[in-house]
Amino acid sequence: MSHEPTYAPEEGGATGRRSRIVDLLTTYGERAGNALVYSSAYLAAIAMTEVAIAMVLLSLPPNPAPVVVGLVTFAVYTNDRVADADTDAVSDPDRSAFVRRHRGTLYLLASVAYGLAVAISVLGGPVALAVTLLPGAFWVAYAADWVPNLAPRLRRLKEVLVVNSLVVALAWATTVTALPVAFTDAAVTPATAVVFAYFLLRSFVDTEIPNVGDVEADRATDVATLPVAFGVPATRRALYCVDLFTVGLVGVAASTGVLRAGPAVALGVGVAYSLVVTGLLGRADDDAVALASECEYLVVAAALVGPLLIA
Amino acid sequence: MLSPGTLTAVMLLTVVVGTTAALLAWRERREPGAVPLTAMSAGQVWWSVFFVLEHRADTLAAKAFYSDVQWVGVVVIPVAWLLFALEYTGRDRYVRPRYVALLSVVPVVTVALAATNDYHDLLYLDTELVTEGGRQVLDRVGGPWYWVVTGYTYLLGLLGSIPLLGLVRSDSLPFRGQSLGLLVGTLAPWASNVLFLAGAVPVPSLDPTPVFFAVSGVAYLGAITRFRLLGTSPSANHRARRLVFERMREGAVVVDRHDYVVDMNEQAAAILDVEPRDVLGEPAAEVIPRYEHLPEEGRSSRHLTLGEGLRSRQYDVTVTAVADFHGRSLGGVISFHDVSDHLRRQQRLEVLNRVLRHNIRTETNLIYGNADLIDAEGAHVEAVKDGAMRIEAISDKARDVIDIFERGRQSGRSLTLSAVLEECVEAVREDHPSVAVDLEVDPGDDPADGTAVSVSPVLTSVLMNVVENAAEHNDSADPWVGVRATCADEGVEIRVADNGPGISDHERAALERGNETPLEHGSGLGLWLIAWGTELADGDLTIDDREGGGTVVTVRVPRIASEGE
Incomplete structure (x- = not known):
């Protein structure tokens, strides 16, 4: 019986183990990534970043508003995806399959998240509570199809050019700006209006960019969006205009002292990033461009925090 | 006593659990009871939220305002609870807009009185801030309407609990679990409210009822997730039972x-x-x-x-x-x-019985007797007499069938196995002396060769026909029939083997089908008699080819209690 060491199999074994570890990490990493993207958890993270930016811009003390907005975003978008899982099967089969597979868990998580958001918002007082309850009211009404029964005109807003994106942007801007203000009992100042306007413009761009990838579906359902009405090149130009309008708003706010220089520069970096992303509209993968557009706030956050870390 | 921070944390936990329960229930809104359950959870959340706001407010006016707003949630709960119980247990005929409106009169009046209490003091006689446990809390003295709405709340709570209590005794584990979860979830805050009204709580001015809604939320969530509340509901039971009765x-x-x-x-x-x-x-x-x-x-x-x-x-x-x-x-x-049709069929059988028993037999004997007097060649006379004998044999068989049916209706009668076997074997030995008929009894645990084993009297006709068929149609040079009975605890197996020509396939096919057609039928009544008799004795019958030629007929019948037992 030989007792000589047999290096080759051990080496092979080590390689095999490494390979298995890599496989496992790849598999679980991919699953975690899918869960993050498909469940809308990443949107919650971005929404939290938006509120944090608003708090920095308004010089508000730390408060639970980002957590509440993150929870509400997760709850509303997850519920939306669960509700639309069947209709999304054609436009986004992978996401639809993921949502359908975990439908029960996702709905439970969304419910708990919204419950937590409502509970925490009570600490912010009645205004914070009202702002938090509003998406929940829409959740219940939308699920029951009460909106078309009670307000046909409201339902049709979704089909009206620009107005549809403006309504979504308005909801985002209100939540992101009002909630931290409500939590801290801060006064409404010109800076508040500028921050609100900034998020309104940015959210408008964020809403129109994904519409480029949904042209066929929107046309089929008579939903008027910029790319449906004017085509992709015209949409690109229109969004350039909104970006430049944002630059003007930030510039005026900074020059009049409403915004401090540092945050204003960070917002400028974000808009510059947005101009690049908008330039890719129709020239790169639509989903990738939409995801990149939603990450604008991470760029702004990095621009805000980066100098502090370097200093 | 709970610290202010702990109290707030508990209340917020109540809000989380209540909101989750409401949204989970709302998802199942097409299920019976789901919408009222959503309303009840929403009412609890509302009460808890404004309780926290009242608790955290600084001024008397703010505390009183939040306290008044709580009534919206408070009054929704008992109405929703009753509607839930009615819908969930299948009594949804009471859940109509007019009844809901009627049930909502007291709640609407209460909310209106809460909003206008300063003008009439019907809901509260007095409101002031008192310091208890180191913090300022609202102290309110209930007015006459306060006790009206309290009584109304308890009444609806009781009415809603009654149908659910019926489910606690249900045979179905999910329904027991669901109803227990719901009852615990509802009784917890009510019990705490009783203690509050009785002044048996640590802080007399602090109503702990909303705190106990955390228990309610956990119980409801448990009922929804663990016992599939709204996924499996007993609402069909009530209707189904009624439907079965009606139809x-x-x-x-x-x-x-x-x-x-x-x-x-x-x-x-x-x-x-x-x-x-x-x-x-x-x-x-x-x-x-x-x-x-x-x-x-x-x-x-x-x-x-x-x-x-x-x-x-x-x-x-x-x-x-x-x-x-x-x-x-x-x-x-x-x-x-x-039973009219059954009785009519019985009457028809009785008429046929009489025809077979009396008329055909008499006429056949008449033919037989007169055949001897016919002045004709002997072979023709014998043919007429043989024909008459066959008619009589068939009518005898038919009578046996009717006898079997008659005996089958007379439950409680029994014969010993040994008597049945001996009667059959002896009769066949007498009628067919050329055929060797062997009888073997394996008594099992019966030491007396089957004398202590009781069987249905129908078995006599069945066995008689089996053994007789085996002997009568046996054209072997050395005809033989073997009868072997084996006794076991649960029944008796009688195996009749012969070395005759066997039973034709089309006769067996008719037996297996259970009926005859004009083209496919047996040659007489013998096999049907065996099959029907075995069926009446609760037994079963198998017919197999015997190795080496012939047939094996196996009859298995249960043992029955003897008449003396």
Whole structure:
């Protein structure tokens, strides 16, 4: 019986183990990534970043508003995806399959998240509570199809050019700006209006960019969006205009002292990033461009925090 | 006593659990009881939220305002609870807009009085801030309407609990779990409210009821997730039972313990030729003929005949006693089973029996007797006599069949296995002396060779025919029939083997099908007699080819208690 060491199999074994570890990490990493993207958890993270930016811009003390907005975003978008899982099967089969597979868990998580958001918002007082309850009211009404029964005109807003994106942007801007203000009992100042306007413009761009990838579906359902009405090149130009309008708003706010220089520069970096992303509209993968557009706030956050870390 | 921070944390936990429960219930809103359950959870969340706001407010005015707003949630809960219980247990006929509006009168008045209390003091006589446990809390003295709405809340709570309590005793584990979860979830805050009203809480001015809604939320969530509340609901039970009662083929009349008719189904109304609305509440003796002759419980010994002449119908009448949980009589259900067709078939059989027993036999004997007197060649006379004998044999067989049916109806009679075997074997040995008939009995645990084993009397005819067939049709040079009986605890197996020509396939096929057609039928009644007789004795029959030629017929019948037992 030989007792000589047999290096080759051990080496092979080590390689095999490494390979298995890599496989496992790849598999679980991919699953975690899918869960993050498909469940809308990443949107919650971005929404939290938006509120944090608003708090920095308004010089508000730390408060639970980002957590509440993150929870509400997760709850509303997850519920939306669960509700639309069947209709999304054609436009986004992978996401639809993921949502359908975990439908029960996702709905439970969304419910708990919204419950937590409502509970925490009570600490912010009645205004914070009202702002938090509003998406929940829409959740219940939308699920029951009460909106078309009670307000046909409201339902049709979704089909009206620009107005549809403006309504979504308005909801985002209100939540992101009002909630931290409500939590801290801060006064409404010109800076508040500028921050609100900034998020309104940015959210408008964020809403129109994904519409480029949904042209066929929107046309089929008579939903008027910029790319449906004017085509992709015209949409690109229109969004350039909104970006430049944002630059003007930030510039005026900074020059009049409403915004401090540092945050204003960070917002400028974000808009510059947005101009690049908008330039890719129709020239790169639509989903990738939409995801990149939603990450604008991470760029702004990095621009805000980066100098502090370097200093 | 809870610190302010802990109290707030508990209340917020209540909000989380309540909101989650409400949204989970809302998702199942098409299920019975889901919408009221959502409303109840929303009411709890509302109460808890404004309780926290009241608790955290600094001024008397703010605290009083939040306290008043809480009433919106408070009054929703009992109404939603009752509606939930009604819908969930299948009593949704009471869940109509007009009833909901009626139930909502007191709640709406309460909210209105809370909003305008400064002008009338009907809800609260006095409101002030007091310091308890180191913090300022609202101290309110209830006015007359406060006690009205409190009583109303408790009344609806009680009414809602009654149908759910019925489910606690359900045979179904999910329904028991669901109803227990719901009852615990509802009783917890109510019990705490009782303690508050009785002044038995640590801080007299602080109503701990909303705190206990955390328990409610956990119980409801448990019922939803663990026991599939809203996924499996008993709401169909109530309707289904009623539907079975209404649509059953038998007529059924429910009488109370004082012998008054309290319910009847459509079939009973048709049988008795009455209108239910005319006879409900009437004495049963005036509605049901011969009511006084019915037994206390069980089947009536005589059929009830309703109608006259050819249109008359006969019914088996059965009384089923109804008792409460403690065994006290509540009344009974009298059911009417239409046996007219069965009795008519029986009558026809009796006529045929008489024809076979008497008429054919007499006429055949007449033919046989007269054949001897015919002046003809001997072979022709013998043919006529053989034909007459065959007719008589068939009529004898038919009589045996009818005898078997008759004996099959006479339950309780029995014969010993040894007597049956000996009778059959002896008879065949006598009729067919050229055939060797062997009998072997394996008594099992019966030491007396089958004398202690009792079997159905029908077995005599069955075995007689099996052994006789085996002997009669045996054209072997050395004809032989072997009868072997094996006794076991549960039954007896009798195996009859022969070395004859076997039973043809088309005869067996007709037996396996259970019926004959004009083209495919047996040659007589013998095999049918064996099959029907075995069936009447609750046994089973197999026919196999015997190795080396011939047939093996195996009859298995259960042992029955002897007449003396």
